[in-house]
Amino acid sequence: MRSMSERGASLEVVDLVTTYGAVQALNGVSISVPAGSITAVLGANGAGKSSLLRSLSGLVKPKSGKVLVDGQDVFGMAPEDVVQRGMSQVPEGRGVIAELTVDENLRLGGLWRSDKADRAKAVEEAYALFPPLDQRRKRLAMTLSGGERQMLALGRALVARPRVLLLDEPSLGLAPRITAQIMGLVRRLCDETGLTVLLVEQNARSALSVADHGVVLNLGTVVASDDPATLAADDNLRHAYLGF
C-alpha cells in the first residue's frame, strides 16, 4: 500500500449549480473534503445526492461552479477525463457490467492507464482485498450476489488507483452485516492509503458511523455541515432529513 502523501488528494466543490431544463437540481453546493478523509453526503430521495455525484464525475454537465481535485479544476470535463484526473465514481451496486466476467470488470477499471504491469498488479490487489471475487474470476458479474456486486464495483474503481473516490449508495439493497463490512473496508482504505472519499448515502446511520464529516442536502442546497456526532445528535435534523 502506498503512503498517504502519494495517494490522497483533496476534493473541493465550490458553488456548484446543476439544472435539468428549468429544474434546478443543485443550487450552489459547496463541500470541502480534506485529503484522506471521508465526507458523507446525506439526504432524502430527490435531495440532489445523485445529481451531485453525476455532476462531479461528469455524467451531467453542471451549469456553474468549481470542482477542484487537488486544486485542479475538473468542472465540466467528460467522465472519461475526470477518471484520468484521479477521481473515480463507484456506481451503485447494479453498475457492474453484468455481461462481463468478474475479471473483465476489474481489468476494465484500469484499461485507460498505460502502465500495463501496474494495471495487472492493481487487479491482483483488488482480488486480495475481496477474496469472494478471487474465487469467481471467470464468472459473469450477473451471477454475483448484491454484496459481491458492490465489492466488484468498488474493486473496479480502485484498479484505476484513484485519489478521490465517489461512492454512490454502497449500502443499497445490502444486508446490514454486508453494509458494515463494506463501510469498514472504505474506512480502512482511507486510513491505510490516504484515499479521499465522498460517500453518498440514504442510510445516514451507517454512513455517519465511518465518516469524518457529514453534509446534509435538501432540495439541492446544503442545509447542514458538521461532524458526524453533532449531526446524529441533532433531533430536528434527524427527523426532517435523515429518517432515523
Next chain:
Amino acid sequence: MDRFLSVTISGLSGGMIYAAVALSLVLIWRATRVVNFAQGAMAMFTTYLAFTVLEHGGSYWVAFPIALLTGLVLGAFVERVLVRPVENGPPLNAVVVTLGVFIFLQGLAGLLFGGRFRSFPAPFSNKNYNLGNVSTVSPFEIFIVLSVALVAALLFALFQYTDVGLRMRAAAFSGEVARMLGVRVGRMLTLGWALAAVAGSLAGILVAPSVFLHPNNMDGVFVFGFTAAVIGGLDSPVGAIVGGLGLGVLLSYVASYAGGDLQTLSALAVLVFILMVKPNGLFSTTATRRV
C-alpha cells in the same frame, strides 16, 4: 440422397452469407441499439467499388480487400457523421437515418455505375467436385464458408481476447458505466460500426457472383440476413451465425424441393414461428438482463 447432400452444402454456403449480414447487424445492434437498414446498400456500394477495380484491370485479390477496407471506412463514417448526432434522440430517429443512407446509396450507385445488371466474377470455380457420382461442393462455396468463418473468428477473438475488444463490449453493454471507467465510448461505437460493415461488405462481394451486381442486389440478401439475426436473437453473434446457417439450409431445401418462389415466404414463416415461440430469439441474453 445424393441431391440432398449437395442441396444441404449449397444451403450452408448461402447461409454463411446470411450469417455475415446477420453478424454485421448484430454487432451494430449490440453497440448502439440501432438496426442498420443501410447495411445491405453499404455492402452493395463497396462491391461496386471492388467491381470498379476489376474493370480497370485489377485482380480479384486487390478488389477483395478494397471492398472490405472501404466497408470499414464507410461504416465508421456513417456512425460518426450521420448516426451520432441522433444517437441520443428517440430510437426511431437513428432508424430513419439508416433508411436515408439506404436510399441515398442506392441512388448514388445508380448514378455512378448505372442500373444494369453486371456479372461479378467468382475467384474460384462454381463447378461442384464430384465424389464418384455424387456432386458435392464447389471451390467457390468452400471459399465462401472459409472466408466468413475466418472473419467471424477474427472478430470473435478481437472482442473476446483484446483490450480494445473488452472496451468495445463494455461500451456496448453499458455505455455510462464504461465512461465512468475511462472508456472513450464514442470511439468504440465508431469502431464497432466499422467492423460490422466489414462483415457486411464481405457478404456483398461473396454474394455478387450469384445475384449479379445491381443497386438493389442486396435487398433480398439483407432481408434474409435480418431474418437470421432476429432468429438468433439480434444481440448474439453466435446466434447470428447459427441463424444464418439454419436459414440458408432451410431456404435451399425449399428452393430445390418446393420451388424457388416460396423462399421468401418460408423465411417469413420461420421468422413468425420463432418470434411466437421464443420472442427474444434463440440466443438472446436480453431476457436475463431485464430481470
